[in-house]
Amino acid sequence: MSRAVLSLGSNLGDRLAYLQSAVDGLRDQLKAVSPVYETAPWGVEDQPDFLNAVLIAEDETADHWAWLRKAQQLEHAAGRVREQRWGPRTLDVDVVTVDDVRSDDPVLTLPHPGTPDRATVLIPWLDIDPNAVLPGHGRAQDLLAKLDTAGVHRRDDLTLDGAG
Ligand SMILES: Nc1ncnc2c1ncn2[C@@H]1O[C@H](COP(=O)(O)OP(=O)(O)OP(=O)(O)O)[C@@H](O)[C@H]1O
Numbered sequence: 088m089s090r091a092v093l094s095l096g097s098n099l100g101d102r103l104a105y106l107q108s109a110v111d112g113l114r115d116q117l118k119a120v121s122p123v124y125e126t127a128p129w130g131v132e133d134q135p136d137f138l139n140a141v142l143i144a145e146d147e148t149a150d151h152w153a154w155l156r157k158a159q160q161l162e163h164a165a166g167r168v169r170e171q172r173w174g175p176r177t178l179d180v181d182v183v184t185v186d187d188v189r190s191d192d193p194v195l196t197l198p199h200p201g202t203p204d205r206a207t208v209l210i211p212w213l214d215i216d217p218n219a220v221l222p223g224h225g226r227a228q229d230l231l232a233k234l235d236t237a238g239v240h241r242r243d244d245l246t247l248d249g250a251g
Pocket residue numbers: 155158169171172173174179180181182183192193194195196197198199200201
């Protein structure tokens with residue numbers, strides 16, 4: 088059994104539909120779906136606002152590589168074209184954690200190295216797991232306390248349907 092935390096982001100086209108497509112693609116493994124947040128872009132600031140959300144999924148047999156393949160399949164299905172680093176995209180699916188796995192491999196770094204600095208991941212993750220711990224970095228709550236959360240706005244009018 089493995090448990091993965093996956094972060095979703097979209098800032099092109101029908102953003103909510105792209106996030107929903109990831110939820111639909113994980114339906115059998117889905118354990119929790121966060122609220123949706125509208126967030127100011129970090130990294131490359133001259134691009135449209137993102138919608139972000141976080142999912143928790145479990146699988147009987149998947150190892151961390153299988154979760155990366157799944158994430159990339161979901162991006163591909165959403166027509167994701169890799170262009171600019173940190174640039175606009177229809178769907179970004181990052182593997183935040185898989186259990187307590189820690190890896191320095193650039194193809195799959197775990198936990199995802201951006202996580203401690205990203206309120207856009209920590210806030211929705213804490214919504215669905217208030218006791219979340221980032222392996223090697225401590226409690227998500229403590230990491231979030233050090234960050235600026237001004238650009239992160241919960242959109243209660245937009246919801247992802249994770250029901251069976
Ligand atoms: N934990 C991880 N989750 C997803 N991809 C990862 C992870 N660790 C390493 N990668 C690698 O990162 C590469 C680039 O990913 P991507 O294009 O999504 O980066 P980005 O979204 O622009 O930036 P960031 O990864 O900082 O969010 C992928 O090809 C993948 O192999």
